[in-house]
Amino acid sequence: MAKKKRDTVKVLLADQPREGVLVQGWVRTRRDSKGGFSFIEVNDGSCLKNIQIIAEHKLDSFKYWNKPLTTGSCVSVHGNLVASEGKGQSVEVQAVSIEVHGSADPETYPLQKKFHSLEYLREISHLRPRTNTIGAVMRVRNRLAYSVHRFFNDRGFLYLNTPIITTSDCEGAGEMFQVTTLDMTNPPKNDGKIDYSEDFFGKQTSLTVSGQLEAEIYAMALSLVYTFGPTFRAENSNTSRHLAEFWMIEPEMAFYDLDDNMDLAQEFLQFLFNDVLEHCTGDLEFFNQRIDKHLLETLNQVVSHDFERLPYSEAIHLLEKTSQKFEYSVEWGCNLQAEHERYLAEKVFKKPVIIYNYPETIKPFYMKLNEDGETVRAMDVLLPKLGEIIGGSQREDDYDTLMKRIKQKELDPEEYGWYLDLRKYGSAPHSGFGLGFERLVQFTTGVENIRDVIPFPRTPKHAGF
RNA sequence: UCCGGAGUGGCUCAAUGGUAGAGCAGUCGGCUGUUAACCGACGGGUUACAAGUUCGAAUCUUGUCUCCGGAGCCA
Known part of the structure; x- marks a missing residue:
């Protein structure tokens, strides 16, 4: 079977209800209902908004007990785009199957579902995107x-x-940054000055x-x-x-x-x-x-x-x-x-x-x-x-x-x-x-x-x- | 580099010389078509680091580091 093409959140949110969609992205937040299902907000970077996934716990392929589906996890969701019963969004994805690619331990994952200052985010710049x-x-x-x-x-x-x-x-x-391949601990010298004629380019070079x-x-x-x-x-x-x-x-x-x-x-x-x-x-x-x-x-x-x-x-x-x-x-x-x-x-x-x-x-x-x-x-x-x-x-x-x-x-x-x-x-x-x-x-x-x-x-x- | 401000649980902040707290996050439980969900309980801090003053320091002093704002330089 050919690889199923991913649907971006941006496209889905503007789309009409239809069957057979694939959402792939990172979980922003999850709210469980004791009614037997969870609301999962997924973001894939295609737009600011998340798409809401409805995941019924009885789904055979709902694998989140294998890897915890937590805030920060990466998921693939196959399902159907349907009109939303709730307020706040016109469409949502009714999951048929969910696969958790990588989980994120909520005890240590630095991004909480709360406001973070830009100064703090700078300290975790590999996660801030x-x-x-x-x-x-x-x-x-x-x-x-x-x-x-x-x-x-x-x-x-x-x-x-x-x-x-x-x-x-x-x-x-x-001030310019110097570019050199000379051994800085022991550069070649001529008359007490560094001899750049021996440098990679044969002269002193810098970044523009x-x-x-x-x-x-x-x-x-x-x-x-x-x-x-x-x-x-x-x-x-x-x-x-x-x-x-x-x-x-x-x-x-x-x-x-x-x-x-x-x-x-x-x-x-x-x-x-x-x-x-x-x-x-x-x-x-x-x-x-x-x-x-x-x-x-x-x-x-x-x-x-x-x-x-x-x-x-x-x-x-x-x-x-x-x-x-x-x-x-x-x-x-x-x-x-x-x-x-x-x-x-x-x-x-x-x-x-x-x-x-x-x-x-x-x-x-x-x-x-x-x-x-x-x-x-x-x-x-x-x-x-x-x-x-x-x-x-x-x-x-x-x-x-x-x-x-x-x-x-x-x-x-x-x-x-x-x-x-x-x-x-x-x-x-x-x-x-x-x-x-x-x-x-x-x-x-x-x-x-x-x-x-x-x-x-x-x-x-x-x-x- | 200069001037000013600030470093306190994972995050955002209280406590101004006298027992380190709250909200959020986390864990557990409850409830719910929820949406920064809600309700209850629990765990979590060598107060940036070092030295000093003091009976006693998160709090005062000095130094170091880091961050923020402003200035200069510029784009």
Whole structure:
């Protein structure tokens, strides 16, 4: 007999009564009735909801006396989908046979049928996907990833894989993880320094902090490209918005100026939120109920209004004249602090804000210098509550200006020979931005700590699995 | 890394110098087309760790570790 195909809970719950269904999943809870049957709630991850199994104790193949059918057990249930006699669900499965694949000892199984804090779940991160919250987060995360690819492919962008092991340092700053096969207890040395010519690649290598510079190479040939991959920062950041390993999306577009870049950023974010609102309704309603009471309101607000666009100078002016007290004072030339960004997005405009044309002194060398010689065509997209989600710019496409900026920032032009070549031969105006995928998931789900929106979070002193 | 807060049964929390408790979970029993089921009983803690103050410390002091919130860095 051919293997019976599994019916997902998601499909069954929307289905009409019919015979011969197979449910396979994990038991969330079981309620016994002395009327001679049990109610078993099974979840298979296909959706937030469980399906209710009615299991009569007289069933010959009701094997739960062989292995205890407890919360956390994994089961296969053959049966019939029937209209439910109880309230709370329209259909349920009348079991014909139940097989317990793996039981779970209720005395030690860490997930009880009760509320658990996300902090506690982090301690049992191999079991937390079996909870409503983490399951819902991962479904939304998946949908967002799918939409990212769809958005760009629909618009003629090519998905580009930039190197994970790299020898280039995107900004001449930012701590990087070193990649080496040298014996750390006894590395080869030359003049007292570690001799990397004997290392695997014959030179010092690191994990990438950004694929942007490499993406520019391909944008200068294929016009529209995007990366979507893991990124690594060895910063000792201990916050609810930072990870040492995170996923970043970086589109890079030839012939886009800063305005085009901002247009794309807004269209991109609104597309993603709209798509999730449409396709992850159940999960979002759950978040709206349990995590953030204003989540749906916020998302709907963001997709239905244009983002505010504010030059840096005007932002400074606005912050200077407000009566709002800040911990950090504001003056032209300084970096905007988190409190300033939040004030603008939450208090002044009450929607996403794009700040652009930052002072060149506080931005990296590759951003295009404006005619004023003081500002660069940079832009940051700030979301209410979350803060910065996107950072981007029009890139400097003039060879001489770029060379000047590299020297100004005390970087070595030789290291950037290939990057300068892109301006030397067939240079084109181009722009791009980077979006932190986990921050996107945070904003979409309302989950406050970034460690709860990635399956295996890596933070300082933490790398399980 | 800096600032602040917190570590008490499996989980969420009480007890603020004087006998460590509750709810949930678990076990047992009862009841029930139940649905975060309900009712009753029972078991379960070297109060993160180390040192100190005190007649007496979960409580006060110091150090260490861990977690949470905020800041910086950024995405």
